[in-house]
Amino acid sequence: MNSIPWYPAAFISPIPKLLVASLSEQGDTVLDPFGGKGTTAIETILQNRNAIYCDLNPFAAESVEGLFAALDYVMQEKNGLENERERVISNIPQLDEVDEIIQTYGVNLEIKDWFHENTILILLAIVKLIHNDENEGNTRLLLIRKLAFSSILKFASSQQGHFTYITDNCKPVQKREKDAISLYCDKIEQIIQASQEFIVQYKLAYPKTDLKIILKNRKIVTGDAKDLSWITDGSVDLVVTSPPYLCSQDYIKTMRLMNLFFENRKAFDQDINQEIGSRAMRRRKSDVVVPKFYSDMKMVFGNISRVLKKDGFLALVIGKGKAKVISEYDIIADLIEILQSEYGLSLLFRQERRIGSRVIQVGGVDKESILIFQK
Numbered sequence: 001m002n003s004i005p006w007y008p009a010a011f012i013s014p015i016p017k018l019l020v021a022s023l024s025e026q027g028d029t030v031l032d033p034f035g036g037k038g039t040t041a042i043e044t045i046l047q048n049r050n051a052i053y054c055d056l057n058p059f060a061a062e063s064v065e066g067l068f069a070a071l072d073y074v075m076q077e078k079n080g081l082e083n084e085r086e087r088v089i090s091n092i093p094q095l096d097e098v099d100e101i102i103q104t105y106g107v108n109l110e111i112k113d114w115f116h117e118n119t120i121l122i123l124l125a126i127v128k129l130i131h132n133d134e135n136e137g138n139t140r141l142l143l144i145r146k147l148a149f150s151s152i153l154k155f156a157s158s159q160q161g162h163f164t165y166i167t168d169n170c171k172p173v174q175k176r177e178k179d180a181i182s183l184y185c186d187k188i189e190q191i192i193q194a195s196q197e198f199i200v201q202y203k204l205a206y207p208k209t210d211l212k213i214i215l216k217n218r219k220i221v222t223g224d225a226k227d228l229s230w231i232t233d234g235s236v237d238l239v240v241t242s243p244p245y246l247c248s249q250d251y252i253k254t255m256r257l258m259n260l261f262f263e264n265r266k267a268f269d270q271d272i273n274q275e276i277g278s279r280a281m282r283r284r285k286s287d288v289v290v291p292k293f294y295s296d297m298k299m300v301f302g303n304i305s306r307v308l309k310k311d312g313f314l315a316l317v318i319g320k321g322k323a324k325v326i327s328e329y330d331i332i333a334d335l336i337e338i339l340q341s342e343y344g345l346s347l348l349f350r351q352e353r354r355i356g357s358r359v360i361q362v363g364g365v366d367k368e369s370i371l372i373f374q375k
Ligand SMILES: C[S@@+](CC[C@H](N)C(=O)[O-])C[C@H]1O[C@@H](n2cnc3c(N)ncnc32)[C@H](O)[C@@H]1O
Pocket: 007, 009, 010, 011, 012, 033, 034, 035, 036, 037, 038, 039, 040, 054, 055, 056, 057, 060, 223, 224, 225, 226, 241, 242, 243, 244, 245, 251, 252, 274, 275, 276
């Protein structure tokens, strides 16, 4: 499930798997306020705990709902995604219909800078299916199709470089046609297969409990981790989370291509300013960047300490980015000090972990700390 959504700088699933297993019990509530592609939420539900998820990035939260919609689809009648390839093919527009479709669905014309014209035809056929789902009120199929669509966009685009080329709006010089039908249909297949495996694993581990109940209890929210007022005081047993590594990523901008097809102005114009520790900050002065990061994180920590039960745990995974602007600061030591002295949490465990070379390029972070605190 974890490998389905395309999302940068996510947990490898063994991290939340182990933390959830060792720091909580069945039926407990586990929160991830920087939920990303939902790795913690998926592991939480797989271990029969209640999941609360929050992320500022609306496309991230929607993808996570797509994963849960897929579980629901597999458990129910499994109707609507069979013969998806034929369905896409029968909706492919003619080349001279493209501009009209773009206008009808409010797609941004900039897609022509990123995708080959033949690839655009396929992508618009999928967009049409998604809009039909919306018109028919078929939220489950809409979420699954949108999850598959958003997961393949980078690979369907003509930008072959690292994903930060997309984040930074570096358009491809040459257009390359991609087999978007196969990319999309393989992704749908992967979603269904992973959901089936998830259900088998859950049933093997918990033969007497009903997955539907734990799924129904989930809370997946697009929101700001600085304001968790929608979570009741003392209601959370465990927080497992990884905040942005200062100056390493622009998470909302990584969704640039998705935003061209399903424009969400609010996310791009307003939420970007709420993003904590974004990579864009690396151009500003360190005496602005670091205090702002600490004051944002204090608001998040205040919320976490309020919602945690007495004796509850906070597992924090955090690394230090390589941006010059933060080089003088020991960010991890400072955050530990803040949590201990201002929020009264005790540090129980600290372990450094090297990040695999494949991920090193991501903002230059090559190691991270796993910290466990208790309230
Ligand atoms: C390191 S990633 C977390 C990835 C996650 N652990 C996973 O496995 O997918 C940090 C996340 O924080 C989110 N974020 C940034 N600022 C935020 C804010 N103010 N409130 C909530 N989420 C925020 C980003 O959108 C990003 O998804």
